[in-house]
Amino acid sequence: VLAVARAIGEHMDDYKIIVDKSTVPVGTAIKVHDAVAEVLAGRGVQIDYDVVSNPEFLKEGAAISDFLKPDRIIVGTDSDKTARYIKKLYKPFNRNHDKLILMDIPSAELTKYAANAMLATKISFMNELSNIADLYGADIEQVRIGIGSDPRVGYEFIYPGIGYGGSCFPKDVTALAHSAGLVGYDAELIRSVENVNNRQKRVLGNKILKHFGASLAGKTIALWGLAFKPKTDDMREAPSCVLLEQIWAAGGKVRAFDPAAMAETQRIFADRDDLVLCDTADEALTGADALAVVTEWQEFRSLNFELLRARLSQPTIFDGRNIYDSETMLEQGFVYYAIGRPRVGQPAG
Structure with a gap:
């Protein structure tokens, strides 16, 4: 951010409004202002400018929609002149009702966090x-x-x-x-x-270990969902990464599928003997001892119980997102573990 501020200072030749869109610590606007001032002083010129905090509130997987139809527009500025410019800028996205909220700069920076x-x-x-x-x-x-x-x-x-x-x-x-x-x-x-x-990222793995025992040697877990949430391939800080490491540490293997994050998984983990990346969710079930659902993709919500029984060595599901109905699982004869819900079904042995 400060490198960009210095670059602006090098090239600006008339009044500018410098807008911080990034999520930044409180006090960053002051640092940006000072960085530009230092460069201008080095150039020996005096040019007016204002710094505005205008944090974005965009959800990953819905960024365009969130930008075009914002539920609020936070603007931190200490200048009436700048406020008028920003209001005019956002007017096309602010027609139904006034979504623009003006405040001081530190408050805008803190609001995002x-x-x-x-x-x-x-x-x-x-x-x-x-x-x-x-x-x-x-x-x-x-x-x-x-x-x-x-x-x-x-x-x-x-x-x-x-x-x-x-x-x-x-x-x-x-x-x-x-x-x-x-x-x-x-x-x-x-x-x-x-x-x-x-x-919490270890809870599902702990349930798997409690069910099978401390060692997963000779066991294969089918894993549905790798991205940290649906509609993205982002695996940064994803719970799936923690679960994978738990299974591998216990000696188990994984057959995994995600509708969007297969390439990212390959990039992160490369080629491993204990990880098979499958082309479909059904393929991931083949030869697995149990199914673990990690990401609540829409296509995982409707189960083919006949296929599950045919491909899993044990009719066992670990649901990390509570997307299935416990009574249905019991009726279908599955051992079903969820988060914060009583287990249904009786484990074999």
């Missing part, structure tokens, strides 16, 4: 509850409905699972805790959010 940290906190909170539900024999899905019906809580981002990944939540939560530390504040809750998430 705060938004992602809040969503990550909701996820980690539900995952923490799911582990408590597991120990008490409660069903976290019923708990989710019970608390989500309270409008103060709502249903968004309270789905239990095996942790969040990607490039935003892990980075932003860690950065916010670090930023707090820089001003002498211990952000204990925010640090805990990431700690809970890291632990």
Whole structure:
């Protein structure tokens, strides 16, 4: 960011509005302003400019739609002149109602971190509850409905699972805790959010190890889903990577499929004897002892139970996203493990 700021300072010859779109620590706008000022001073020129914080709120897999139809436009500026320019810039995307929210620059910078940290906190909170539900024999899905019906809580981002990944939540939560530390504040809750998430990524693997025993030697797990979420091939901080390492460390093998992330998986793990990348979800089942569902792709939601019984050596499913119905699994004769829900079916032996 500062390198770009210095480049702008080298080439600008009249008034400019410099807009920070990146997710950056609080105080970055000041550093950008100072970097440009230093370059201009070195050039021996005086040119007016303003720095604006305008963080993006784009979801991976839906970035274009989010840009064209934003639910809010955060603009941090201390200049009325700049505010008028920014309002005019965003007018085509702001027709139904006024979505533009003006604030001071530090508040805009903090808003972006705060938004992602809040969503990550909701996820980690539900995952923490799911582990408590597991120990008490409660069903976290019923708990989710019970608390989500309270409008103060709502249903968004309270789905239990095996942790969040990607490039935003892990980075932003860690950065916010670090930023707090820089001003002498211990952000204990925010640090805990990431700690809970890291632990949650091991929950599905722990269930597999508990079912089969500490050693997975001679066992093969079919794995559906490698990307950290549907509609992307991004595997940064993906729970699948943690699960793969758990299975391999226990001596097991994996047959894996993802609708989008096969090339990325190949790039990360290269050629391994204990990993077979399959062309279809059905192919991944061949010769496997159990199925583990890691990413909730739409195509994984409808199961062919006859095919599963024919290809799996044991009718066993580990569902890391709670996308299947427990009663249906029981009726179909499967041993079914989910997150924060009682196991259904009786393991063989």
